[in-house]
Amino acid sequence: MKYRRLGKSGLSVSEIALGNWITHGAQVDDTTAQACVHAALDAGITTFDTADVYSETRAEAILGESLKGIRRESIELCTKVFHPTGTGKNDRGLSRKHIMEACHASLRRLQTDYIDVYYAHRFDPTTSLEETFLAFSDLVRQGKILYVGVSEWTAEQIKLGAALAKEYRVPFVASQPQYSMLWRVIEAEVIPACEREGIGQIVWSPLAQGILSGKYIPNKPIPEGSRAASTAGSPFFDKLVGQWLQKEVLQVIERIKPIAQEAGLTLPQLAVAWVLQNQHVSSAIIGASNPEQIKENVKAAGVKLDTQVMQQINHLLAGVAEFDPKKTG
DSSP: OOEEEOTTSSOEEESEEEEOTTTBTTTBOHHHHHHHHHHHHHTTOOEEEOOTTGGGGHHHHHHHHHTTTSOGGGSEEEEEEOSOOSSSTTSSSSOHHHHHHHHHHHHHHHTOSOEEEEEEOSOOTTSOHHHHHHHHHHHHHTTSEEEEEESSOOHHHHHHHHHHHHHHTOOEEEEOOBOOSSBOTTTTTHHHHHHHHTOEEEEBOTTTTTGGGSOOOTTSOOOTTSHHHHHTTSHHIIIIIGGGOSHHHHHHHHHHHHHHHHTTOOHHHHHHHHHHTSTTEEEEEEOOSSHHHHHHHGGGTTOOOOHHHHHHHHHHHTTTSBOOTTOOO
16 A cells, blocks of 8 residues: 655545445445455555445444554544434534534544544535634644545635635645546646645545446446446436446446556556546545455555556547536536
């Protein structure tokens, strides 16, 4: 495993992080989830990503249980706040009340005294940024969170947040956007905005919701047991998976497979390595439904793709990848 600084902060993170969205508390049983966490630790992964909303708070609890006995200082534990975690009118958003209560609940579920990076999971247009960043500031002063990040914020929102972070002396260091060969909307505006503010990218879905796993073949049925099969017909499927299950996209992916083979990589390894070629990416979050997936995909850490390989990939994807900065993940 290799490690990188998170933006211009002093915090180092593993090039590959383990996330547990969709998997822990949902697609895999608790025993398998714990095995995945231990496989990640064995592979040198130190950065773990979750959120209070994942699997209705169960994902945090499972991660906390899986990390029991691990020296706390040896890992970076990241979670998020924004989405509803209850039925009450204040059980959502980025109000001071919800941030404070959600943070304390996450600490209990994760069985820890502090969170390394605490993300605003989405932008909250109903709450002033001043209220949100003052709450983050107080949690930092209390030692309950060390750094602050945001997920899927626009460049303008990041700029406004960074200004308040400076005023309130909040270490705003991370952006967590979707990023892959197929989804490149952050390149035009978000990455330049973050670079100006010293904010690093910890990106999610480098395999484009599994589309870049290579298991989806043009003109063939969706494989049983795949993520697309388990989410077909849901809003998640329509927004994040269904858009890529198009013949022209899958045909391009078939043409990328030989490039991976020539580089001595599997297609998933190539997809993760491609993301890590971007100097602004500090870490790429992978998910896993079994330990073997982790053991294979961590081999992308430290891989250097030559210029010709990058040019070939970019040329093939030019007509199907999404670049529009107005799109959100």
